[in-house]
Amino acid sequence: MTVLIAIPARYASTRYPGKPLVTLRGPDGEKTLIRRSWDAAMAVRGISRVVVATDDARIADHAGGFGAEVVMTTSDARNGTERCAEVAALMPGFDIIVNLQGDAPLTPAWFVEDLVDGLNADPDADIATPVLRCDGRAVSGFLADRRAGRVGGTTAVFGAGGRALYFSKEVIPYTGKDYAPDDPTPVFHHVGVYAYRPAALMAYPSWPIGPLETLEGLEQLRFLENGRPVLCVEVQAKGRQFWELNNPSDVPVIEAMLCGG
Numbered sequence: 001m002t003v004l005i006a007i008p009a010r011y012a013s014t015r016y017p018g019k020p021l022v023t024l025r026g027p028d029g030e031k032t033l034i035r036r037s038w039d040a041a042m043a044v045r046g047i048s049r050v051v052v053a054t055d056d057a058r059i060a061d062h063a064g065g066f067g068a069e070v071v072m073t074t075s076d077a078r079n080g081t082e083r084c085a086e087v088a089a090l091m092p093g094f095d096i097i098v099n100l101q102g103d104a105p106l107t108p109a110w111f112v113e114d115l116v117d118g119l120n121a122d123p124d125a126d127i128a129t130p131v132l133r134c135d136g137r138a139v140s141g142f143l144a145d146r147r148a149g150r151v152g153g154t155t156a157v158f159g160a161g162g163r164a165l166y167f168s169k170e171v172i173p174y175t176g177k178d179y180a181p182d183d184p185t186p187v188f189h190h191v192g193v194y195a196y197r198p199a200a201l202m203a204y205p206s207w208p209i210g211p212l213e214t215l216e217g218l219e220q221l222r223f224l225e226n227g228r229p230v231l232c233v234e235v236q237a238k239g240r241q242f243w244e245l246n247n248p249s250d251v252p253v254i255e256a257m258l259c260g261g
Contacts (some may be wrong), residue, residue, distance in 0.1 A: 001003045001095045001096065001116075001120060001197075002048045002092040002093065002094045002095050003046060003047075003048050003049045003094065003095065003096045003097075003098060003116055004047075004048060004050075004051070004087070004091060004096075004097045004098065005041045005044065005047055005049070005051070005097075005098045005100050005112070006051055006052075006053045006071070006083075006084045006087045006097060006098065006099055006100070007034070007037050007038060007041060007051070007052045007053065007101070007102045008052070008053045008054070008073075008083040008085075008099060008101060008102060009034050009037075009052055009053065009054045009056075009059050009063075010055060010056060010059075010077075011054075011056040011058060011059055012056075016245075016246065016247060016248060018192050019032065019033060019102075019103060019245065020032065020033050020034040020037075020054075020059050020062075020102050020103075021033070021058065021059065021062060022205065022227075022245070022251065023179055023201040024036055024245075024251065024254055024258060025255045025258070025259070026255065026258035026259060027259055027260075032062065032065055033102065033103065033105060033233040033245055034052065034059060034062065035062075035063075035066055036062070036070045036102065036105030037100065037101075037102045037103070037105045037107075037124055037156050037194045038052065038066070038068050038103075039105070040100065040107050040109070041100050041103050041112075042104070042169075044060055044109045044112045044113060044165050045109065045113055046097075046116065047112075048094065049069070049091075049216050050068070050069065051068070051070065051071045051087065051091070052068045052069070052070050052071070052085070053070075053071045053073050053083050053087045053101075053123070053185055054070065054071075054072065055072065055073050055077070055083075056249070057065060060072060067091070068222035071086075071090060071091070071236075072241075073086040073087065074086065074163040074195045075256045077095065077205075078152050078209075080099055080101050080191065080219065081099060081194065081196075081201070081219045081222075082204065082205045082219075083099060083118055083203055084194075084196070084201060085154055085201050085204050085205050087203050088196075088198045088201045088202050090200055092198070093174055094129060094198060095120075095197075096116055096195050096196070096197065096198075097121060097195070097196050097198055097201055098112055098115070098116065098193065098194065098195045098196075099193065099194040099195075099196070100112065100193055101192050101193065101244075102194075103234035103244050103245045103246065104119065104122065104191075104192060104193065104242075104244045104245075105245070105254070105258075106180075106241065106242050106243055106244075106257055106258070107191070107193060107242070108235075108237075108238070108240050108242070108256065109126060109203075110235070110236075110238070111130050111191060111193060112193060112195075114130065114235050115128050115129070115130050115194075115195045115219060115233050115235070116128075116194060116195055118162075118195075118233035119122055119195045119197070119231060119233075122161075122231050123161075125197075125218070125230065126167045126196065126200035126228045126230070127195065127196050127197070127200060127201075127220070127222060127228070127229075127230050127231070127233035128194070128195045128224060128231040128233050129156075129164075129190065129191070129192075129193060129195075129228070129230065129231070129232060129233070129260070130190075130191040130193055130231075130232075130233050130234075130235040131158070131189065131190055131191065131232045131234055132188065132191055132234070132235055132236075132242065133184055133185070133187075133188055133189075133234065133236070133238060134155075134184075134185050134188045134189050135179070135181065135182055135183060135184060135185065135187065136178075136179030136180050136181045136182065136183045136185060137181040137182070138153075138185075138187075138189060139171065139179060139185050139187050139256045140179075140181070141153075142155070142167040142189075143171055146171065148168065149228050149244070150171055152169070152179055153189050153190070154167055154168065154169055154189070154190040154192070154218060155167070155168055155169075155170070155171055155172050155189060155190060156188050156189075156190040156232055157187060157188070157213065158188075158219075159173055160231045161231075162231050162233060163229060163230070163231065163232070164220075164224060164230035164231070164232050165224075166221075166224070166234075167190055167216070167218050167219075167220055167221060168216060169216055169217070171187060172177055172187070172236065173186060173187070175187070180258075188232070188234070189242075190213040190232075191235065191242065192244060195218065200223075205221070207222055207225075207226045208225075208226070209214050209222060210222065210225035210226070211225075212224070212225055213225060241257045243257060
């Protein structure tokens with residue numbers, strides 16, 4: 001089995017322009033977000049190749065400068081999945097393509113390894129994505145974000161065999177309960193990493209964008225809205241903290257996590 005990791009990175013982020021080139025302090029000094037995401041990808045076992053996929057010369061020059069392989073894509077891609085679809089068309093022959101988004105440098109290697117194993121074991125699934133069971137502390141944080149009008153983590157609900165039913169920026173399912181900070185809950189945090197079968201990935205840009213993807217702003221909903229099976233793979237945190245860089249306020253949070261705080 002051959003696996004390609006593509007790290008989509010764009011400069012013109014709506015919420016955080018220039019995000020891939022933001023520096024993050026850690027125990028190993030200062031490195032850019034895209035460099036730390038590259039390092040996370042290189043730590044994954046069983047991967048055949050890793051590329052940075054971008055349409056921006058500044059990102060391409062920086063990534064090439066630290067030794068990354070860069071694939072230049074067009075500026076037409078509307079999300080990371082469409083950018084990865086361009087990579088799949090330019091680089092045929094891989095069994096699985098992983099989208100390790102360039103704003104998630106804290107993604108543990110075993111999240112990706114478990115994801116690839118899950119998709120490989122389920123020939124009927126077109127795409128797989130990790131989910132992490134929330135404790136009461138995480139659910140309280142998500143609910144606090146929503147009350148404050150902030151976009152927090154995405155949650156997922158799935159049925160038999162891990163088949164995804166829905167993804168939302170709201171906290172689902174509704175439980176109506178209060179949980180102690182360390183209590184397990186029925187809420188699952190969706191981790192924004194994807195493993196695709198190339199045929200489905202390359203078909204993705206041609207599918208219509210449905211109302212749910214438009215409302216939620218979640219690219220994976222296009223698979224569900226077009227009747228394609230999505231596999232949710234439960235992963236374990238193993239004591240590691242996970243956070244994505246979506247807003248400038250996330251920088252000190254990630255830096256603290258990098259330094260073990």
